[in-house]
Amino acid sequence: MAELRIRVCLKSVPDPRRPVESTIDPATGVVRRRADEIGIPRVISPLDACALEEALRVKEAHGGEVTVLSMDTRAASEVLRETLALGADRAVLVCDQSLAGADTLATARTLAAAIRSLGPYDLVLCGAWSYHGNTGQVGPQLAELLNIAHISFVSQLRFASPQRVRARSEWEDRFSVLEADLPLLVTVAEGINVPRRTSMMGILLAREKPILHLALGQLGLSAGEVGLAGSPTRVVGVSTLASKRKAQILQGDGGEPACRLIGILGESAVL
Amino acid sequence: MNDREYQGVWVFAENHGGRLARVGLELLSKARELAGRLETHVAAVLLGNKIKGLAEELQDHGADRLYLAEHPLLDVYHSERHVHVLQGLVEQYKPEILLLGATRVGLDLAPCLAARLETGLSAHCIDLDVDETGRLVQYVPAFGHMCVAKILCSERNPQLATVAPGAFPVRIGGGGKAETIRVSLDLEAQPTRVTMVDHGTVPASRAAELESAQIVIAGGAGIGSLEGWRLLEEFADALGGAVGATRPAVDEGWAASDQMIGHSGKSVQPKLYVAVGISGDMLHMIGMRRAQMAVAINSDPDAPIFREVDYGIVGDYREILPLLIRGLHSRL
Amino acid sequence: MDLRFTEEQQLIRRSAREFAESAVSPHVQEMEDDGKTPMDLVQEMAKMGLMGVCVPREFGGTELGNLARTIMLEEIGRVSAASAFFLQIFHLGIDPIVTAGNDAQKKEYLPTLAKGERLATCAVTESTGGSDPASLRMEARRDGNDYILNGRKVFITNAHVADTVVVIARTGEGSKGLSAFLVDKGMKGFRAGRHEHEFGLQGCNTGELVFEDCRVPASSLLGEEGQGLRIAFGSIGRLGRTGTAATALGILNACLEDTVKHAKGRQLYGQPIAKLQAIQWHISDIWLDLNIARQMCYRASWLIDQGERCDAEAAAAKLYATEAAVRSAKKAIDVYGGYGYLKEYAVQRYFRDSECLIACAGTSEVMRIVIASTALA
Numbered sequence: 001m002a003e004l005r006i007r008v009c010l011k012s013v014p015d016p017r018r019p020v021e022s023t024i025d026p027a028t029g030v031v032r033r034r035a036d037e038i039g040i041p042r043v044i045s046p047l048d049a050c051a052l053e054e055a056l057r058v059k060e061a062h063g064g065e066v067t068v069l070s071m072d073t074r075a076a077s078e079v080l081r082e083t084l085a086l087g088a089d090r091a092v093l094v095c096d097q098s099l100a101g102a103d104t105l106a107t108a109r110t111l112a113a114a115i116r117s118l119g120p121y122d123l124v125l126c127g128a129w130s131y132h133g134n135t136g137q138v139g140p141q142l143a144e145l146l147n148i149a150h151i152s153f154v155s156q157l158r159f160a161s162p163q164r165v166r167a168r169s170e171w172e173d174r175f176s177v178l179e180a181d182l183p184l185l186v187t188v189a190e191g192i193n194v195p196r197r198t199s200m201m202g203i204l205l206a207r208e209k210p211i212l213h214l215a216l217g218q219l220g221l222s223a224g225e226v227g228l229a230g231s232p233t234r235v236v237g238v239s240t241l242a243s244k245r246k247a248q249i250l251q252g253d254g255g256e257p258a259c260r261l262i263g264i265l266g267e268s269a270v271l
Numbered sequence: 272m273n274d275r276e277y278q279g280v281w282v283f284a285e286n287h288g289g290r291l292a293r294v295g296l297e298l299l300s301k302a303r304e305l306a307g308r309l310e311t312h313v314a315a316v317l318l319g320n321k322i323k324g325l326a327e328e329l330q331d332h333g334a335d336r337l338y339l340a341e342h343p344l345l346d347v348y349h350s351e352r353h354v355h356v357l358q359g360l361v362e363q364y365k366p367e368i369l370l371l372g373a374t375r376v377g378l379d380l381a382p383c384l385a386a387r388l389e390t391g392l393s394a395h396c397i398d399l400d401v402d403e404t405g406r407l408v409q410y411v412p413a414f415g416h417m418c419v420a421k422i423l424c425s426e427r428n429p430q431l432a433t434v435a436p437g438a439f440p441v442r443i444g445g446g447g448k449a450e451t452i453r454v455s456l457d458l459e460a461q462p463t464r465v466t467m468v469d470h471g472t473v474p475a476s477r478a479a480e481l482e483s484a485q486i487v488i489a490g491g492a493g494i495g496s497l498e499g500w501r502l503l504e505e506f507a508d509a510l511g512g513a514v515g516a517t518r519p520a521v522d523e524g525w526a527a528s529d530q531m532i533g534h535s536g537k538s539v540q541p542k543l544y545v546a547v548g549i550s551g552d553m554l555h556m557i558g559m560r561r562a563q564m565a566v567a568i569n570s571d572p573d574a575p576i577f578r579e580v581d582y583g584i585v586g587d588y589r590e591i592l593p594l595l596i597r598g599l600h601s602r603l
Numbered sequence: 604m605d606l607r608f609t610e611e612q613q614l615i616r617r618s619a620r621e622f623a624e625s626a627v628s629p630h631v632q633e634m635e636d637d638g639k640t641p642m643d644l645v646q647e648m649a650k651m652g653l654m655g656v657c658v659p660r661e662f663g664g665t666e667l668g669n670l671a672r673t674i675m676l677e678e679i680g681r682v683s684a685a686s687a688f689f690l691q692i693f694h695l696g697i698d699p700i701v702t703a704g705n706d707a708q709k710k711e712y713l714p715t716l717a718k719g720e721r722l723a724t725c726a727v728t729e730s731t732g733g734s735d736p737a738s739l740r741m742e743a744r745r746d747g748n749d750y751i752l753n754g755r756k757v758f759i760t761n762a763h764v765a766d767t768v769v770v771i772a773r774t775g776e777g778s779k780g781l782s783a784f785l786v787d788k789g790m791k792g793f794r795a796g797r798h799e800h801e802f803g804l805q806g807c808n809t810g811e812l813v814f815e816d817c818r819v820p821a822s823s824l825l826g827e828e829g830q831g832l833r834i835a836f837g838s839i840g841r842l843g844r845t846g847t848a849a850t851a852l853g854i855l856n857a858c859l860e861d862t863v864k865h866a867k868g869r870q871l872y873g874q875p876i877a878k879l880q881a882i883q884w885h886i887s888d889i890w891l892d893l894n895i896a897r898q899m900c901y902r903a904s905w906l907i908d909q910g911e912r913c914d915a916e917a918a919a920a921k922l923y924a925t926e927a928a929v930r931s932a933k934k935a936i937d938v939y940g941g942y943g944y945l946k947e948y949a950v951q952r953y954f955r956d957s958e959c960l961i962a963c964a965g966t967s968e969v970m971r972i973v974i975a976s977t978a979l980a
Contacts, residue, residue: 016492016518016519016522041617046519046522046523047522077610078610078613078614081610081611081614082614082617082618085614085618103391104382104392105385105386105389105391105392108386129378131518131519131522134394134395134518135382135392135393135394135395136378136382136394137378137381137382137385137392137394138382139382140350140379140382140383140386141382141383141385141386143383144382144383144386144387145386148464149351149464149465150350150383150465151350151465152350152375152378152379153375153379166468170375170473170528171348171375171376172374172375172529173472173473174287174470174471174472174473175470175471175472175473176347176348176349176467176469176470177467177468177469177470178465178466178467178468179465179466179468180464180465180466181464189528190521190522190524190528191524191528194524197618197621197622197625197626197651198614198617198618198621198651199618199650199651199652200615200618200651200652200653200655200656200665200667200671200675201652201655201665202652203611203614203615203618203665203667204660204665204666204667206611206614207611231391232385232389232390232391232424232426232427233391233392233393233409233422233423233424234422234423234425235420235421235422236421236422236423237420237421238413238418238419238420238421239418239419239421240418240419243578243579245565245578245579245580245581246580246581246582247577247578247579247580247581247583248581248582248583249572249577249582249583249584249585250582250583250584251870254942255594257584257585257586257591258584258591258594258595258598259594259598261566261582261584261595262595262598262599262602264582265543266602268564270486270542270543270563270564271510271599271602495624495628496625496628496629498629570864570868571864572867572868572875573867585868586868589947590947
């Protein structure tokens with residue numbers, strides 16, 4: 001089988017285990033990070049980690065190289081180093097002031113240009129949705145802009161033949177098994193695999209692997225096609241849903257709060 | 272009548288196995304309201320095989336017009352084919368708005384369409400409105416505590432949006448007799464790059480009970496481990512409740528994706544909702560807004576969730592749940 | 604002087620933390636309950652490459668250095684001091700082979716040890732004392748092409764799980780009469796004896812090693828006759844002390860985090876106790892101890908990585924970090940009040956674990972002697 005050229009589109013997000021109150025700048029609609037968010041470590045978006053894991057498994061089984069791409073700020077380089085430590089061969093950070101405020105179409109356009117700038121490829125993998133933003137739109141849009149086929153919500157990826165993928169897609173209460181020739185884009189759903197941990201050897205080997213930086217000029221796109229300027233949708237306002245709850249903290253030592261709760265539930269006839 | 276080039280509020284009437292997905296009916300009701308304000312019509316778009324029997328139901332729920340694309344090759348959802356047909360319809364008939372349910376089908380179909388048409392798309396809308404210039408205002412949950420972002424696609428057409436199932440109520444009535452436009456298709460001649468080799472149903476897990484459950488216990492990232500999740504399940508059993516999860520808990524593999532509550536997951540309306548190890552992110556909370564009583568257990572006293580529930584206990588769930596379980600058992 | 608961690612060091616910390624929280628944490632309760640070293644956890648550590656961080660690359664290690672090791676042990680120690688400690692002793696058993704092994708010994712032992720396929724430990728202490736080398740009695744009598752080993756070692760960490768032991772035995776008189784030998788499990792006349800049950804570091808196996816006419820080939824000798832003490836104390840001085848200190852750092856982190864969380868949540872007199880000055884002072888003392896200990900540990904490790912002689916710094920790091928951990932654990936229990944005594948809460952474990960680090964790699968008194976010796980030189 002010829003060496004597979006695999007691209008993984010990846011996003012770093014604030015650690016989902018830490019709560020954060022991020023706000024959107026009302027003037028521009030761009031997400032403005034609050035100071036406290038800066039202290040929260042960024043991790044690979046969980047499903048993107050699954051996409052990378054799948055890419056690494058394909059490489060281990062069939063040979064090839066794995067390039068990770070991310071459109072992000074410079075702060076993402078730490079997360080990209082982690083992808084190298086996990087086993088990616090190189091990482092590409094697409095970073096430029098003009099890219100800020102991009103909606104999913106502008107993001108997909110930027111990533112498509114970045115992928116094209118790296119030359120021919122066989123397989124593009126990404127998570128079906130990210131923890132932050134959560135639209136799930138970039139994958140399919142990226143496939144359309146690259147003009148390649150795509151298969152969504154994949155829980156199982158195999159090769160029917162060296163140039164043909166067979167994948168199982170999960171829908172709410174159905175599944176479908178689809179086949180397509182390379183080049184192909186696949187979005188992965190949870191359950192496809194359990195991502196590996198970084199090993200010390202991986203961290204050591206990451207030293208020798210490159211992180212390339214791509215700015216707007218190297219993408220062959222104009223400023224009007226990317227970022228806020230290139231986004232057909234934009235955030236025009238932000239509000240908070242008012243809470244109508246009691247918000248009462250049950251006080252007491254040891255088992256008291258639990259006792260009181262049971263009392264409350266009993267009285268309200270919920271039980 | 273206005274003189275806009277793009278006219279009409281369309282709803283994608285998702286259907287499977289000869290039945291309409293409920294979200295399509297929810298969207299039709301909302302579409303009627305939006306169309307009224309825009310002084311335009313409501314159309315349902317029905318793709319499938321042997322589905323014209325569904326036309327009446329769509330008409331009863333408010334469709335003025337029905338675009339019917341019937342073909343054996345549209346029997347089961349196939350991305351390329353469905354997108355191709357829908358694209359053809361949109362380019363020919365030029366709706367100003369197209370709404371789809373934020374189901375997996377919708378979440379696959381809509382972005383492809385948006386990319387081909389180079390138009391805007393927002394996902395998982397929890398509300399829709401029309402602004403003074405006649406543009407669709409899309410409200411989506413934003414990352415962070417109880418934030419809602421307001422999104423506009425001011426220039427491109429059609430304006431696309433996927434809408435969270437359960438965001439709008441279903442209402443009967445509105446339209447009179449719907450005009451049916453049959454779309455002629457030549458799908459055999461249309462090659463697809465992706466071939467379907469098999470498909471089938473997946474047995475519904477206990478997650479199917481969630482939407483109708485009276486008591487829902489939901490766990491989040493704070494549970495921390497599979498062992499912890501087992502304790503949560505034990506607690507749910509003690510209460511006789513269904514188990515829900517946040518996105519991180521599903522990503523960790525502790526719960527199935529159809530147990531996910533929130534934005535892109537399920538909406539629940541139980542009498543009692545208990546959140547354990549959940550910080551209170553909007554993405555999740557949006558799914559439990561309509562619970563009658565809400566309780567949270569979290570070790571972080573500053574967790575935003577405490578503002579969104581009726582009662583809260585600050586502490587380690589590993590200590591509190593066993594106490595609650597014991598207390599519940601001794602009551603019985 | 605740039606005191607920031609590099610991106611690589613931050614990645615090591617993140618990976619170690621992730622490992623500690625996902626792989627180590629589930630074992631903590633079972634270790635407390637049955638006191639056994641969980642071998643599946645040891646295998647996970649091996650898979651992560653945690654044993655080989657101080658082994659040269661040419662023998663399959665990652666040679667990431669002492670500071671990387673300290674960061675790793677700190678993160679693991681934060682979740683389980685026992686796990687950090689038995690891991691750091693695996694390193695301690697490997698290091699003498701790295702520093703004093705000949706080519707044949709390195710080739711034979713290091714690759715499998717680096718991968719964690721085989722486990723090591725170091726055995727010096729006897730009932731006559733650990734820091735009194737002149738009184739060590741175990742003997743290694745030359746017999747043709749072999750040595751015959753006789754004696755008993757006590758308080759040996761990983762005694763029952765190690766496959767290879769670096770053991771110090773007497774080939775001559777006085778401190779210069781001690782030699783280091785590589786003994787493998789299964790060699791006739793060598794066995795792990797009694798289990799020693801400590802009140803802390805549960806799950807970290809400690810025990811006795813018994814040598815009864817154990818015949819080992821001359822090729823088992825590490826370095827030259829008479830170099831045993833220098834070899835063993837060299838490793839203990841560099842890895843043993845920084846490893847113990849790093850474990851204590853982990854405990855310090857846990858003390859601060861748990862105490863802060865408790866103080867914010869616990870309500871007395873109508874407010875969180877974090878608002879009370881007395882509690883704030885306890886917390887700031889723990890914070891201070893943690894941050895001072897960190898600087899001592901990171902600097903000692905850094906000096907080791909530069910190849911500089913730093914007996915006093917390593918001893919000081921160990922002295923300070925372990926004593927600080929004991930102090931802070933007591934403060935944590937004080938903040939928790941009666942809840943601090945309950946086994947459901949972790950602070951009582953920090954209290955017991957930290958105390959059991961004091962006598963490791965040389966007592967606090969011995970550390971002071973080492974420091975004084977540098978100060979007075």
